[in-house]
Amino acid sequence: MDITAPAPRQRAKAAAAGDADIKTYRMVERSQRLDFEIRDQDARPPVVSLHRHEFFQIEANLSGDSHHVIDGRRCPYPPRSLVFVLPYRVHCAHHAADPRYYVINFATDFLRAGFALSPLEMEEASVAQYPELLPFVYEGYVDFVFDEPQFAHIRTLLERLAQLHARRTVGTLTRIQGTLLELIGFATECHAEQLQALSEHRVYLEGRSDALGRVVKFIDEHLARPISLNEVAEAAFLSPNYLSQLLKKQTGQAFVEWLTARRMQRARELLAHTGDRVSAIAKAVGFADEAYFARRFAQHFGMPPSKYRQSVVRER
Incomplete structure (x- = not known):
């Protein structure tokens, strides 16, 4: 030490x-x-x-x-x-x-x-x-x-x-x-x-919960830019290898998959509750290319961003 x-x-x-x-x-x-x-x-x-x-x-x-x-x-x-x-x-x-x-x-x-x-x-x-x-x-x-x-x-x-x-x-x-x-x-x-x-x-589970909380907080605060596994691990006081294992065990997803899902969830919230343009929302969740963002959103939710926003408006 x-x-x-x-x-x-x-x-x-x-x-x-x-x-x-x-x-x-x-x-x-x-x-x-x-x-x-x-x-x-x-x-x-x-x-x-x-x-x-x-x-x-x-x-x-x-x-x-x-x-x-x-x-x-x-x-x-x-x-x-x-x-x-x-x-x-x-x-x-x-x-x-x-x-x-x-x-x-x-x-x-x-x-x-x-x-x-x-x-x-x-x-x-x-x-x-x-x-x-x-x-x-x-x-x-x-x-x-x-x-x-x-x-x-x-x-x-x-x-x-x-x-x-x-x-x-x-x-x-x-x-x-x-x-x-x-x-x-x-x-x-x-x-x-x-x-x-x-x-x-099994008190170590409490430590894992705290660590995941730090991971989520860091990612949510930096979604608008590229985020690496190493910097998230540092912010959460974990090793990259340990964080990868922890996410896989707790969520069933690899880091990149979990990060993308987090970006998509934030994009869905912004589409539903703001009037921001799709291009602005794409940038807010870390996508420089609006067309690529739209494709990934459609893959994740089964419809493009504009159609999702329309469906939310209709249901209000």
């Missing part, structure tokens, strides 16, 4: 305006190893902008009051706390001056060979089958803060991981995997009651 970021409201405003440039990092860009790395705050300069990455990440705050933002939610990040970040989640952390922390990065298949779940599938994965995903899925809903004895154990695990990583040899990766699972499992156990309740109520 290792980021300093502006306040959530300022960041959301910048993203909605298209100013955000949310980079997706590969393991090779943020780690010296392609499978696993643990480092402290002195190992490399932090990223100071919103970002996402293709790998799993855990950050442990050893000292200094901080906060972090994940999927647009601002959450406390005090000393003796952990943050779990799923691949492709937009996130950032704001550290206090002179922070002390560990960052753990590990590839998606590090704990399970052949692990191939998409981000959306990770959220829906069976707890019994993938228990290690639980704190990652519900980060942002649970504050993973620990008391002193609990965090003392966590620090022991972190130091063990750092020592093992620094002197890798035959058999070391197996020990790293075991220690990492102990860290994830211990954090889950300490917050088991809250995680179990969230899992049973």
Whole structure:
């Protein structure tokens, strides 16, 4: 995570305006190893902008009051706390001056060979089958803060991981995997009651609803111009891949199909409730060519725009 970021409201405003440039990092860009790395705050300069990455990440705050933002939610990040970040989640952390922390990065298949779940599938994965995903899925809903004895154990695990990583040899990766699972499992156990309740109520669906709301709002505000999947995803604090999957799952449509349907719905409303010329309505919903707009409208509603307007007038 290792980021300093502006306040959530300022960041959301910048993203909605298209100013955000949310980079997706590969393991090779943020780690010296392609499978696993643990480092402290002195190992490399932090990223100071919103970002996402293709790998799993855990950050442990050893000292200094901080906060972090994940999927647009601002959450406390005090000393003796952990943050779990799923691949492709937009996130950032704001550290206090002179922070002390560990960052753990590990590839998606590090704990399970052949692990191939998409981000959306990770959220829906069976707890019994993938228990290690639980704190990652519900980060942002649970504050993973620990008391002193609990965090003392966590620090022991972190130091063990750092020592093992620094002197890798035959058999070391197996020990790293075991220690990492102990860290994830211990954090889950300490917050088991809250995680179990969230899992049973499928609270992640609320997050999807909020995300779709941000998607709809952004698109409705920018229908008059070309809109790309990437910029919508940035405005909604999602990865393009996740947004594509979410729309397909929720609506049965690909992004372009869903966007076109949204344009057509707005055009129908304007035809029914305004006296604007068809050419002006076409431009208002993102079509520079009136004839092309008319063809698409007829394909969508079974009649050209002018005939639809006439039918509405007759029915009033």
